[in-house]
Amino acid sequence: MSSCDTCVVRNRAICAGLDNHEIEALNQIGRRRTVTAGEPLIWEDDDSLLVANVIEGVLKLTTSTEDGREQIVGVAYPSDFIGRPFGQTSSASVVALTDARVCVFSRNDFDRFAREHPELEHKLLERTLAELDRTRSWMMLLGRKNASEKIATFLLEMSDRLAETGCTPAFGPAKRFSLPFSRQQVADVLGLTIETVSRQFTKLKNDGVIELPSRREVEILNRQALVSLAG
Amino acid sequence: MSSCDTCVVRNRAICAGLDNHEIEALNQIGRRRTVTAGEPLIWEDDDSLLVANVIEGVLKLTTSTEDGREQIVGVAYPSDFIGRPFGQTSSASVVALTDARVCVFSRNDFDRFAREHPELEHKLLERTLAELDRTRSWMMLLGRKNASEKIATFLLEMSDRLAETGCTPAFGPAKRFSLPFSRQQVADVLGLTIETVSRQFTKLKNDGVIELPSRREVEILNRQALVSLAG
DNA sequence: TTGGTGTTTTGACTTCCGTCAACGCGGGGC
DNA sequence: GCCCCGCGTTGACGGAAGTCAAAACACCAA
Numbered sequence A, B: 001m002s003s004c005d006t007c008v009v010r011n012r013a014i015c016a017g018l019d020n021h022e023i024e025a026l027n028q029i030g031r032r033r034t035v036t037a038g039e040p041l042i043w044e045d046d047d048s049l050l051v052a053n054v055i056e057g058v059l060k061l062t063t064s065t066e067d068g069r070e071q072i073v074g075v076a077y078p079s080d081f082i083g084r085p086f087g088q089t090s091s092a093s094v095v096a097l098t099d100a101r102v103c104v105f106s107r108n109d110f111d112r113f114a115r116e117h118p119e120l121e122h123k124l125l126e127r128t129l130a131e132l133d134r135t136r137s138w139m140m141l142l143g144r145k146n147a148s149e150k151i152a153t154f155l156l157e158m159s160d161r162l163a164e165t166g167c168t169p170a171f172g173p174a175k176r177f178s179l180p181f182s183r184q185q186v187a188d189v190l191g192l193t194i195e196t197v198s199r200q201f202t203k204l205k206n207d208g209v210i211e212l213p214s215r216r217e218v219e220i221l222n223r224q225a226l227v228s229l230a231g
Numbered sequence C: 001t002t003g004g005t006g007t008t009t010t011g012a013c014t015t016c017c018g019t020c021a022a023c024g025c026g027g028g029g030c
Numbered sequence D: 001g002c003c004c005c006g007c008g009t010t011g012a013c014g015g016a017a018g019t020c021a022a023a024a025c026a027c028c029a030a
Helices: A020-029 A106-118 A119-142 A148-166 A183-190 A194-206 A223-229 B020-029 B105-117 B116-144 B147-165 B183-190 B196-207 B224-229
Strands: A030-035 A041-044 A052-057 A059-064 A068-077 A093-096 A100-106 A176-178 A215-222 B029-037 B040-042 B050-056 B057-062 B072-077 B094-096 B098-106 B176-178 B217-220
Touching: A020 A030, A020 A106, A041 A052, A052 A106, A052 A223, A059 A183, A059 B116, A059 B224, A068 A119, A068 A183, A068 B116, A100 A106, A106 A119, A119 A148, A119 B057, A119 B072, A119 B116, A148 A183, A148 A194, A148 A215, A148 A223, A183 A194, A183 A215, B020 B105, B040 B050, B040 B183, B050 B105, B057 B183, B072 B183, B094 B224, B098 B105, B105 B116, B147 B176, B147 B183, B147 B196, B147 B217, B147 B224
Parallel strands: none
Antiparallel strands: A030 A100, A041 A093, A052 A100, A059 A068, A059 A093, A176 A215, B029 B098, B040 B094, B050 B098, B057 B072, B057 B094, B176 B217
16 A cells, blocks of 8 residues: 555646556655755755655745845645756755655656656646746746736735635635745745835735735735736 | 658757657648748747747747736747647747748647657657756846846857857857847846846947947857856 | 744835937948 | 938936845744
8 A cells, every 4th residue: 555545636746647556666766755844855956866746835946146146936836746857957946935745756766767657757748838837927027027016916826826725615716825935035936125025015005905914924805906916 | 751851950859769650740740831030930828729849040939918018938949849738828929030940730739749659748848847947047037137147147148059059160158149139139038128238238348248240249258257247 | 921033114225227318320222 | 322210329317126224023932
């Protein structure tokens, strides 16, 4: 009996579609791991010894300059795949934002397994293409949007992304949610400073667009206003 | 005799690795097309009816806001794959920057063929992963670098990218090259305005770092200076 | 409750880049 | 050759966001 049998992302992650025999083989080369909030899983420019599936929690992918500036280039949620298979060094560090559970593989083992299982490679390809789309629309935000457009876009995206994994059984975007990011991390996602993020949040609150019940909580009072601000 | 036999990117594009029989089948569903500079090949948000391999020339991938701001989110060179296979609408327009030749497929035909040829899907996966890496490092540039760092990084990237396809048989980065971009397009790549781009070019010229023999030509006089400016 | 620490907010000031406008230049057509 | 038009450059100016610093706040532990 493999631990995959009880895996909550079994039907959504790239391992979906594998039969029992294949899952058993995959299970042989992978292992479960927990990562506590703030703990790194992969270092930028290391040989990317491992790849992983996210089971639970949220992780950030970041790149940094030597002088310490940081940009969050991706966010991984449950069922997402992280790491860089097929012979390149990883271009990003991966750090847990919340306590997380992941299913890790050595890159070599994973590469070999993937090449023998086209269905898995296909799932990975679909995921990678979707991630590339998301990343490109984020480039638009980074290159061409101003601070208030960035914040509005960010809040809408959060509301969508967190709804999928949220506790609320209702469908559609979340009206109220808990950010997995500190203010500094929001700044690192949007290419802003922490002060600018803070000022924009305050402005939205004063304008009655959102409510901020606590540091990490956001409640969207006027979604339509956010949509029109997002540009 | 298929036209693939004489294709200059036959060994570099995703069709590399297919045997003669498979190439013949692929040739059946594809066709050659020329695109003149400035002409669009794919519209943003259309159903992405087609995908393509670049044989010759350079094309830009762009996203735009309703109010006309544009961001170039990718650049396709010979042997690159463009378009969005597998059931999503494309998130970017594709427009030729130079006269170009491409090998186009209807998306449905290509999807079907790809699913039957894991080796091709694997090549596409490797390409997509590499493109995602490049895109992420560009996010760092857009979010965290200032104008002079952006310009320096851009010139170095151009020098690398154009060397691969350049006429000069010598290896290594090109010392002198012809930009496939207008000043406005450089601005759209870097998330700047045309005026800022122009000023930064002039500054680099005055500082003796580059020479600008004509509007599109760039000669790098002091590569090391560019590297250290790029941050 | 209190005190301490790290995060967030707020304020004052600065700066980089965007905006607007005028000018220059180069290449194509006549 | 000459003119014209689009692209690129330059200058003056303003404003959005960054920087620096201090205050306020949340959260934890004792």
